[in-house]
Amino acid sequence: MVTVTAALVAIGLVTLRYLAAADPTGVAQAQSSLPAHSVPSASRGAVVVELCDGVTHTEVKGLKPGQQMTRAQALAVTGQLMAEWRRKHPDRHWVLAQNDQASPSASSPENPARGNIAGPGETANTKSQQGDTYASFHERDFKVWQAQTDAFVNYGNQVFHSAKLLGSTIGVSCDMCHPNAANTHPETYPKYQEQLQRVALLRDMIDWCIENPIKGKTLDPNDPKMRALEAYILAQRKGVALDYGKH
């Protein structure tokens, strides 16, 4: 089973790399659909509960779709799922992060700043003392992820600077008034906007600006362009402290 999991992770990485190569524009990253975890269908009158690993699952007999489990039932089901996971991964050390005093984590002498995450140039498996999935990624994985994120932000950059991509009917783009996204203040959301008579999210403000100075059509929250605009705007404020509600 361990080998199967490793193979799955490997396939995942191959797919990511393929995407990185095939999506230099970041447009695919801006798409909103996420891969679904497909679970076997339950026998009549039961519900299937799955673990976050995308593999392990169990059927709760007698629980009808839409029904709540009792607290005792829920504890039994999660206990059973975790036991199954431990059985499949006898070498993994499951850390209860908050109170596992025994685990040598965050400030171990070899790796003071980064805790158990393998950094660039380190071979994760030799340094990681917890054997968890995340720590088993390599420097090039981080690079791939960064490239993906940069491509996504870059697509947002293009939308932000293009009257055409924004669908402006009057030739106006965001950068005309917000060079480098200055004065968009994404770190201040959510905040009450008197003029909208509601607490607004960043995307509500983006929509407002698309509708008004840009004179275009508002975007669905899951529209790739909206996602990319959010990504670009947030990326320009890297390092600025979150400060929701600020005016």
Next chain:
Amino acid sequence: MAARHKSVETRFYEDRDRVLRALRNCDRRTFLKLSAATMGAVMAKGLVPPHTFQLIEVANAAVDKNWGTHGAQGSAPFRFAYISDAHLYERTLNQRFIRAIVKAVDDVNALDPQPDFVLYGGDLAQLGSPGQLETGRQILGNLKAPVKMMVGEHDWFLDLGEKWQELFGPPTYSFDWKGVHVVVLQSVYEKDFWTARKMTPAERMQTVAGLDNAVQSRFEVGDAQREWLKNDLAKVSKSTPLLIFSHSPLYKYYRPWNFWTEDAEQVQAILKQHEKVTVIHGHTHQMLFNQIGNISFYGMLSTAWPWPYAPEGLPKLTVQMNRADPFDQFDGCGDGEFTARTDQLVDTVYNLWDRNPVTVRADYLVSGGKVDRPPAPQFASY
């Protein structure tokens, strides 16, 4: 959101239409009721009434009373107005920016007495096309006072100034006005970044039009024009006050956005040999002032949109204007006036639409900020 919320602009026009419709056939009693109601609404919102020029007159009165206290030194006081940075597209594409410059023209035409002249501060067009420049010329043609034109980078980089010069003449010139020597410069030349990149004229224009487009070069007055300036000023006595107009600020504020003139120090070296120098510039779309040695600098407002204060480099003496309301097209925009005083200093009034006008007295700048500090903003940039 689209259905439930209307823009300030839309609501304004709807309100106005409603009032106008009602006015068309109402008796005197109803009329009084209506006008009281509209005044009430205006005051409740804390807005400046539609006649913003009334408030300007109050501001000027404060300046006027000073004219007597300084001894005349050969120059007579005079007033001039400005309109700047309208960034026009043609009417068929974009009414928003047209509406804004027309509003500025109305403001200036309503000044009584009229200013001696109106300086147009550059960036009449958004992308330098003949249609955009002609549209602007037609609108500015409605001004009652004589107009002096200055060129901006948005007017220049499609055809390197060909159409603009055909319409308005040379971009660099000087004249004398009531004892003051006035110079208008072309400060937005850029070193050739387009030939090597094989850009079309339209691509070159689009690149320059992007404030945060790092591909372009920095603005400069250039060797030839600095020579011209030296020669021009050689004919003027050192005690004659200078009034210099440039589109970009003739100092270094923020390089990435070209809030900057590459050869600023060299130009300043020429100017500072004269006793009283005022430089007035466009391009930055914000309340902005600075003092370097004996040179006072004022930035002009745009009619089209306000620009954020740059993340660094803001001159210490600048008092920021409040951040703009994104729900109000006109907020943070406006036009303004300058008064050349008998003591050869220049005061300015920032006529910010939908806000109280702000007067910046020259004394504030020349005292290094010790006197006459303009009111601080409640919402500064961050």
